[in-house]
Amino acid sequence: MSTRITIDPITRLEGHGKIEIFLDAQGEVENAYLQVPELRGFEQFCVGRKAEDMPQLTSRICGVCPVAHHYAGVKALDEAFGVKPTGTALKLRELIYCGYVIYDHILHFYFLGGPDFVVGPDAPKAKRNILGVIEKVGVDTAREVIKHRAHGQRITEILGGKPTHPVSGVPGGQTKALSEEGRKEIGEMAKSCVEFAKFSLQLFEDVVLKNPAYMALITNPKLGHAVYNMGMVDEKNRVAFYDGKVRVTDQQGKEFAKFEGRDYLDHIAEHVLDWSYVKATYLKAIGYKGLIDGPDSGLYRVGPLGRLNVADGMATPGADAAYRKLFDTFGTRPVNSTLAYHWARLVELLYASERALELATDPGITGTDIRNMKFDMKAEGVGVVEAARGTLFHDYRLTEDRMIEKVNLIVATTNNKGPICMSVREAAKELIHQGKVDDGLLNTVEMFFRAYDPCFGCASHVLGRPTVVIDVRSHGGDLVRRLAG
Amino acid sequence: MQLPDKLKLGFYWAASCGGCEIAVLDTNERILDVMARADILFWPVAMDTKYADVKAMPDRHMDVCLFNGSVRNSEQKELAHLLRKKSKVLVAFGSCAHHGCIPGLANLYGREQILKYVYTEEPSVINPEGTRPLTRARVPEGEVFVPEFYDRVAPLNRVVDVDYYLPGCPPAVSGILSAVQAIFEGNLPPKGSVLAPVKALCEECDRNKHVAKKMPGVKRMWEVQADPGVCFLEQGIVCMGPATRGGCGQRCINGNWPCTGCMGPTPDVGDQGGKMISALGSVLRIDDEKEITGPETERLLRQVKDPVGTFYMYGLASGTISVRRQK
Numbered sequence: 063m064s065t066r067i068t069i070d071p072i073t074r075l076e077g078h079g080k081i082e083i084f085l086d087a088q089g090e091v092e093n094a095y096l097q098v099p100e101l102r103g104f105e106q107f108c109v110g111r112k113a114e115d116m117p118q119l120t121s122r123i124c125g126v127c128p129v130a131h132h133y134a135g136v137k138a139l140d141e142a143f144g145v146k147p148t149g150t151a152l153k154l155r156e157l158i159y160c161g162y163v164i165y166d167h168i169l170h171f172y173f174l175g176g177p178d179f180v181v182g183p184d185a186p187k188a189k190r191n192i193l194g195v196i197e198k199v200g201v202d203t204a205r206e207v208i209k210h211r212a213h214g215q216r217i218t219e220i221l222g223g224k225p226t227h228p229v230s231g232v233p234g235g236q237t238k239a240l241s242e243e244g245r246k247e248i249g250e251m252a253k254s255c256v257e258f259a260k261f262s263l264q265l266f267e268d269v270v271l272k273n274p275a276y277m278a279l280i281t282n283p284k285l286g287h288a289v290y291n292m293g294m295v296d297e298k299n300r301v302a303f304y305d306g307k308v309r310v311t312d313q314q315g316k317e318f319a320k321f322e323g324r325d326y327l328d329h330i331a332e333h334v335l336d337w338s339y340v341k342a343t344y345l346k347a348i349g350y351k352g353l354i355d356g357p358d359s360g361l362y363r364v365g366p367l368g369r370l371n372v373a374d375g376m377a378t379p380g381a382d383a384a385y386r387k388l389f390d391t392f393g394t395r396p397v398n399s400t401l402a403y404h405w406a407r408l409v410e411l412l413y414a415s416e417r418a419l420e421l422a423t424d425p426g427i428t429g430t431d432i433r434n435m436k437f438d439m440k441a442e443g444v445g446v447v448e449a450a451r452g453t454l455f456h457d458y459r460l461t462e463d464r465m466i467e468k469v470n471l472i473v474a475t476t477n478n479k480g481p482i483c484m485s486v487r488e489a490a491k492e493l494i495h496q497g498k499v500d501d502g503l504l505n506t507v508e509m510f511f512r513a514y515d516p517c518f519g520c521a522s523h524v525l526g527r528p529t530v531v532i533d534v535r536s537h538g539g540d541l542v543r544r545l546a547g
Numbered sequence: 548m549q550l551p552d553k554l555k556l557g558f559y560w561a562a563s564c565g566g567c568e569i570a571v572l573d574t575n576e577r578i579l580d581v582m583a584r585a586d587i588l589f590w591p592v593a594m595d596t597k598y599a600d601v602k603a604m605p606d607r608h609m610d611v612c613l614f615n616g617s618v619r620n621s622e623q624k625e626l627a628h629l630l631r632k633k634s635k636v637l638v639a640f641g642s643c644a645h646h647g648c649i650p651g652l653a654n655l656y657g658r659e660q661i662l663k664y665v666y667t668e669e670p671s672v673i674n675p676e677g678t679r680p681l682t683r684a685r686v687p688e689g690e691v692f693v694p695e696f697y698d699r700v701a702p703l704n705r706v707v708d709v710d711y712y713l714p715g716c717p718p719a720v721s722g723i724l725s726a727v728q729a730i731f732e733g734n735l736p737p738k739g740s741v742l743a744p745v746k747a748l749c750e751e752c753d754r755n756k757h758v759a760k761k762m763p764g765v766k767r768m769w770e771v772q773a774d775p776g777v778c779f780l781e782q783g784i785v786c787m788g789p790a791t792r793g794g795c796g797q798r799c800i801n802g803n804w805p806c807t808g809c810m811g812p813t814p815d816v817g818d819q820g821g822k823m824i825s826a827l828g829s830v831l832r833i834d835d836e837k838e839i840t841g842p843e844t845e846r847l848l849r850q851v852k853d854p855v856g857t858f859y860m861y862g863l864a865s866g867t868i869s870v871r872r873q874k
Contacts, residue, residue, distance in 0.1 A: 066689065073595045076565045078622070084688035092688050099622050099693045101680075102562060103661040105669065107652040111856045114769040118807070122649040125566020125717060143769065169572070173593055191594045193582060205576060212575045223802015225573060226566040226717050230802050233769050237803035331673045334666045337684035337691045341665075341672065350673075433772050457670070464769060465852060470669050505595065519565050 065089075067499055072096070072508055074174045074191070076126045077518030081507065083490050089497025094490040096483050096511055098340040100522035105469040113139060113464045114232065120456065121227045123473070124520040126169070128227045129162035129218055130449035130474075131520075133304065134456040136231030137445030141324065142460050143233035144438030150429035151235035152305075157248065157421040158221040158230065159304045159447070163414035164255050165214025166450035167366075167407050170515040171262060172207045175404055178509050179270050184502025199265075210258040213251040217418065220244045235433030242428055249422035255415035256380065263384055263408050270404070271391070279401055284492050285510065286398035287355040287481055288313045290345060290362035293369030294448045295320075300377040301369050301413060303448045309372045310345065313357050315395045319347070323446030326455050332476065339522055342480040343472060353484050361480040364452025365514055366406035371396035378420065381413035400485045403513040439464075449474040451515045473520040485510040554731065556581075557589040557601075557609045558640075559630055561623035562650060562700065563616025567641040568592045570717035571613075574724060581727060598626075604633050611730050613640040613713075617647050617864060618701045622694035631707040636735070638726070638742075642716035642809050644703040645741075647864020649716070651700045652856060654864050658698040700864045712741045716809035716861065719796045741792070747813050748788040748806050752797060754778045761832040765850035768804070779805040780830055785857055790822035809861050818867040820858030824848065 070080040083094040104123055111119060117135035121128035133155060140147060147155070170176075173192045181194040189197070196204040215225040221240060222228025230237050240248075270276045279285060295309045296302040310319040310329070321329055332341040333350040344350040344360030351359050362368070370389075376382040388405055389395045397406075421427055445456045452474030459468035475482075489510035493503055560568060572578065588609055589596045612634035618624050631637050642648035653661065666672065666679045682695050703709050713726050726742045729735050736742070749755055754777060766783035773779065779786035779800075786805035792813050799806055812819035831847045851857055859868065 070598050071591050073591045073597070074593060076568075076592065078560075078591075082691050093686070095686065095691050097691060097693055100562065100620065101661070101665065101696050102619065102650050103653045103656070103665065104650070106656045106661045106664050107650075110655070110853060111652075112767065112853050114767060115807075115853075115856065115860075118804075119649055119652075122564050122566075122716070125564035125569050128564075128566065139769075169569075173572070187595045196579075201579070204579070208575050208578075211572070215569075215573055219798075223800075223804060224798040226569050228802060229799045229804030232772075237773065238775060327670055330671065332669070332671045334672065334674045334678040334680070336678050336681050337686060337693070339680045339693060339696070343671075435772065463852070464767070470671055472671055517565070519563070 065497070067504070069504055069508065072511060074177070074508075074512060075516055075518065076124065077516070077520070077522065079511070079516075079518050081486055083494065083507070085494070085497055089495065091487075091491040091494050094487040094507075095337060096486045097338045098518045098522055100518065101339040102522050105471055108466050108469045111466050113142065113458065113460050113466055116456075116458060116466060117231045118227060118229060120471070123471075124517055125226050126517060127162070127166060127449045127451070127474075127520065129158060129222070130447055130454050131456070132222075132228055132231055133159060134445040134447045134454045136233070137305075137323075137447065138443040138456045138458045139233040139445070140443065141445065142440050142443030142458060144440050145234040145434050145436060147235045148429075148431045148434050150239070150426055151432045151434075153421055153424060153427050154221055154236050154240060154432065155231070156304045157418060157427065158218055158228065160252075160414040160418035160421065161214045161217025161221070161248075163214075163303055163410060163450055164217070164418065165211050167411040167414070168207065168211040168214065170450070171404065171407060171411070172211070175509075175512045175515065178505065178512065179276060179404070183506045183509060184500075187501055187505075190505065206258060206261075210255055213255055216251060217248050220248060232433065233437070234435055239430045239432050240428050245422055245428050249419065252415055252418035252422050256412065256419055259408065259412035259415045260380065262411060266405060266408055276401075279506075280399050282492065283398075284488055285485075286400055287363070287484055288398050289355045289359060289481055290318060291368040291371035291396055292362045292364045292453055292477065293372040294446065294453060295373050296377060298377075299374040301373045301410065302377075303414070305447075308446060308453060310362060311372045311396065313396070315371070318345075323455065324444040326444065326446070326457070326472070330472065332472065338479075340479050340518065341476055342483075343477045344480065353480055353487070355484065361484075362477065363481045364474055364477040365403060365450075366410050367397065367403045368452060369448060370406045370409060376409065376413045378413055378416035380416055381409055384409040384412055400510055400513050403515070407515070449520075451475060451517055452477050473517070475514075475516045475518060475520050478514050478516060482511050482514050482516055485513070554585040554610045555608060556585045556587050557612040557630060557634060558587070558592075559589065559612065559614050559616075559626060560592065561614065561616030561626060561644070561703075562619035563641070563643050565592065566717040567615035567643075570641070570720065570723060573720050577724065584731060601629060601633060606632050607635050609634040611636045611638060613638045614703055615640040615644050617643040617650060618697075618703065618706045619650075620694040620696050624706055627703060627706045636710045636730075637707065638711045638713055639703040639709045640713045641718055642714060642811070642861050645712045645714050646811055646862045647700050647702045648809070648861050651702075651862075651864025652860070654699050655855070658696055662696070702865050710738050711735065714741055714743050714792060714810045715795055719794065719798070721796060722794055741811070741814065743792055743810060744794040745814050746793050748791045748793040748795065748797070748810070751793040752778075752788055752800060754800065760830065762827065762830040763832060765831075765847060767852065773803055775803045785827070785851060787819070787823055787858075789826040790816060790819045807860050811862060819862050820854075820868065823858050827851075
């Protein structure tokens, strides 16, 4: 007879989830399930909408990573409209993207995942949050955290209108150029973010790497997974957020596949689980073999650690040094430790900050050639970007009059669904014995999904072609006008 | 109303994107003031309070609960009822809780269509057995449960009694701060009020010196590069400004994109889409001079592609128009 422990809801993540842990008669963990209770159905209701609205409609999949959905959508439209954006537009897009990564990674480290380290995994429940972090690090540091998270959002606001749900992407370019005033402001903010990222890496070293109890969790081989890794890379195989090829490496770090976004269906597929609304993706060449790791399992990981694992380095100097330090410390590549995601995230924070500074000091960034409108219409387009939490695919089919006919989306967290479930299961098995649990222990189990910075809002994101009729009727109910048949 | 000095607050998200939570964080250092003047008892994105902790609270324990997201499944419905019971004041926070927002467009389709596409028909899904998530699934160790996915998206006031509405997708920081201030001062307007200005966006728009007298046909945003200084309507681009409440900070306009209507209708307008259609009817022109007749207006209005997604992008689930679904 099994007994069960339920954690509902799991907390400090984006979206909804719950964990069910089953114990056997001896109180040892038999299995654990992380379930996503939600489904929202974007792929279905986007059908029939105007193509140019997609970057904004799909940004409502996630208000935490709207920039990622917006630009995955815009890139899919570029391809469907057969248009290459201007050089200035590409720089602006990459800059807004850096702003997004800055804000999102700071949000995760300090507000969502970090409290477990800064305050402690078994600190009282009421302290394991940003308030507890403020208490611990002091109000001055807290103001720095708030300021730099805000900088990331401000960069999106300057370039994209709204900090959450920007409006700046159109097929072939951008809606708006960057003014000299805006460029200066972004430059100042990026400079400050570089320093803040370095401070955060140092804080990680002091608080986490020098703490033997945390290191025991980080280096425990049972609390990691030998799975494939996936992430986007540039032409020199360095981490790329906005554009590049998708690279997959194996358990030894060797390249397993490298593909253009538009070929994603040749490489990955989705498996339906009857106990969760979120599906699990896997490598088609290997197949879905269940929630297991090793070379025979088609599961792979995405997100900061996945990206660092597939890349040969970072494209900016400070971040590249931080990348090397991470791998030198572990002495292996890939690094399989789940909690190493936090470290990888901070390496990327430094990269996004350094890259934003480079772009903000690029004289071409204030160019006014922000749009190419020479279209060569195609029926389909695929857009791929790296969302903060992993590779994101948008695939649209358009009608001749540029309306949406079909949509397929594979979001970052869906890629990680299998590994997240394994991490929670293995953590529960490693930590819970003889049926003894307390709040701190269960929170430590939660740390093993939290490391991925999952977004179950995204993962729970659906078709047909509606006939919509708007009847305009007079006060008496008589039909005055009928719009669209 | 009379409220204590140190308020007890709750934040919850139902079917939402998380953008409302981010909007709260975008108050930046001012959130420290809120935290100094209030105890936040429940906030799943940031704090570890679990459902069992909320259930254990006495009724009306929280002074104010800000509830974002619409209601799409049985868990969200349960939480809406629970939080109504545990809170003195319940605020529908953001466009999803207010009107259903963009995810409300899912009401154009039924549950079965959505489940069928997502779990069996999508090109990336390989599912020969036709597996689907079950509300009660058997696993080797026992049974596990997920909530029931409803046929429709419902705004919060279709499920429980709502005291106030804070509109926007997401709400503007200025709107959040004035609502919070009103809460702290016990200075809230009559129950049922929308906590936002009553004027239409056009009346506060920086481009309004060029306010549209005429609209030269209908153009789509991919077809043009909009002039950032000129009224969108005057450029032939549908902008929901005439039918939409202001107070958003003109964020989309500043990004050189027309208003799409996230703040909902102005109070004097029952139906945002209907108001917009009538506004278009009065400005649409074929050329500068000629007034046009009824059938001509209708011909021009038909150039608006996807009228439901254009005029009811945020308001479809609030039910001012009925939706006929395709089988």
